[in-house]
Amino acid sequence: MESDSLTSGGERAPGRATPGSKVGRYRYLVLAAVTLGIAVNYLDRATISVALPDMEADLGMSDALAGVLLSSFFWTYSAAQLPAGFLAGRLGPRKLIALSALVFGAVTMLMGLAWGVGSLVVLRLLLGIGEAPAFPAAAQVVSEWFPKGERSFASGTFNNGNPIGSTLCIPLVALLVASFGWRASFLVTGGLAVAYAVGWWFFYRSPRESRRVGDAELAHIRSGQEERADAEQPVAVSWKSLFRHRAVWSMMIGFFCINFVAYFFITWFPTYLVNTYDLTLLNFGFLGMVPGIASMLGGWTGGLVSDWLVRRGTDLTTARKGCLVGGLLGTSVIALAVVSPGVGTALVALSVSYFSSTFAAASVWCLPADVAPTAAHVGSLGGIQNAAANCAGIVSPILIGVITGITSSFAVPLLIAGGVAVLGALNYAFFMPRLRPLTTEETA
Template sequence: MASVATEDDARGARRAGRPKVGVYRYAVLALVTLGVSVNYLDRATISVALPDIQHDLGLAEAATGVALSAFFWTYATFQLPSGYLAGRIGPRVMIGASALCFGLVTVLMGFAWGLVSLIVLRLLLGIGESPAFPASAQVVSRWFPRSERSFASATFNNGNPIGSTLCIPLVALLITWAGWRSAFYVTGAVAIMYAIAWWFLYRDPRASRRLRREELEYIEADQEEANRDADSQQTVPWRSLFRHRMVWSMMIGFFCINFVAYFFITWFPTYLVRTYDLSLLKFGFIGMIPGIASMLGGWTGGLVSDRLVRRGVPVSRARKICLVGGLLGTSVIMLAVLSPTVSTALLALSLSYFSSTFAAASVWCLPADVAPVNAHVGSLGGIQNAASNCAGIVSPILIGVITGVTSSFAIPLVIAGVVALLGAANYAFVMPKIEPLRSTSPQAVGA
């Protein structure tokens, strides 16, 4: 194994030393990132509009938690088929169909009349948005060599805080001017327009007329080498992926990251408005601070991980440094409990959200890092994203119930911090060496 690792490191060093030819792949990355941003813009609209929705529809905290959680029931469930289809059908069809679907459903959210309709529409929204991340991971694996994938993954994953952060002032202003229903009409229309643009603009590298041959060769040199390595191994059947400890560790770790992240996407506006008695309009501006911090965290995590790889640090160690360190930083969300003012609370929350996306930059490299063949990248992305979004099922309901009983967010914030620490321990002590999976690997569960 030592000789294999040495050869891998040497090949990585040679790839890192190649000149970077062309930048068109970054234009593709910007288009993918925009799509994820629109995805989260539509997803997070309900969190900003939540106080008004609760008032108009007469929803209690527990019932609201169920409505928020409903999205994740289908979103998590459909990650597996979405990831599989992303590898088979390709990201052009999957991302375009996804944006069109969740855009239409978001528009319909503006017509919700009660709890049942809200739950049904949230279920449909989860189905529509489920292909976004597995398909985006597939785009990165096709358009970027390994030494650039961490930054690329961090960038499209930053669509999460970009969309969520832009959502806060945009939706707050729309609600102030025209009511909460208009916010869903506008954000849904944005998604539909994106779906049309994506369909006409995106192509895979070999089908793109705008990509220079030199850049295509630079991209594919790494992938051809990886494919030769994979061809020398026995192919891992899709179902057997679950036999590997690596896959289960990916699932557990991402669950822990998202348990904290989904607090910001669901209950964060309500927490800040109620705890510190803010108006919705005032929150619309100061509530952007943690989101901005999370954008910086994602790009920082991607740059650090890629820099470590280019300097010769083994991929496994580079990813784990960022994953463990990021989750340790995420746990400071607990300090918000001790914050007497909104300023100190925002400081703790911003550091936590920064650290969360710092870790997530490496999370979305893992499917490409461990996939035995390229077709499995989408499947592995869907598997870990399905597990991570089970946190979206648990977190909103748990926070809603506990807050309804205690009239405080203190206990949920402490629980979130503890979950982050468990995630750090998982990546440090449970996850094996990060390398392509093999059907005969001793890292398989039960081997």
């Protein structure tokens, strides 16, 4: 095979692989590194959920106040998605992900030193800002490193960092809290994020800058991306005008519905299982992993199914919509936990719901690359849909906390979550238009 040469700017000039060259798999190592970053991101944000019962007792918090504390993270996290998406296309994933992990790691460590609810709220607000760039930057990495026919699996994999981090958080933080107290758990998980920031900075390079990716693999990556550009002929669209497009609004509404359910698992799920079924924190540490493991399988399954449909010639819109609608209908099964007679059947319903949620989310994170008018817009579109999605993180924890405080039960919140999932399925089925690069012609 031919070797690429370096341009004066430090990028590799386009090279060609000889016929029959074996395509390398370095892009999957990059994907693993991105997924690890998302896992650390969720580990840090979910630490408070597992430590919350001890924190409530220590600091004298009511359920309603705990809901506000859990929600406060999303106030800034959601608002920071738009600038984070913009920065993803300007700074690039290497700088942005390293800076993000450094900031949210340091803030998480400071939470272990918090002296009251007020200081915890302020730190949760800062944590939201620090974690905001993770998903827009990860979507940018996938758009750079993967052709269209592999993006759903790649997106489902990095999105699996969510359940991986949340699931590992349960036994790790439960053990830390039981052994050393809730403050130590924040110091440990925050330290892991700082270590990741350093590792990412030295590891990551774009495909054009990396000397570790072979010519055949680089040609494979570019062929899928060039095919999209040639076939669709996208027209440049200004950042503000993205909000005029119906596809963008459908992306925002649908992801809000997915996250409304998903954030139950990240915020109130530990308290729900411990209080409803009278479990100890250590017992929960084992049982609570079951839905998380199911969600990991859901993310990979959703990615494989969507990519398989695209590769076999299924229309892109049909492939994405089928997985999104089916996944959200499965997510609505969370409502069945209300009528579960015991912890075992409740875990089954919750596991099916979480599996289906990440099954749908695998296609959600393909949408920015599917409809972006230019490569620079992928991060912006990822930030826009993630901003709307994480408004669910503002609404869901407070709503669940208030209703649970009034009714002393999680029944009504779980029924609401099931209804929101059905609404999301209807949005993708009937409101989302055909998927293609956005132009100035189609508006909402």
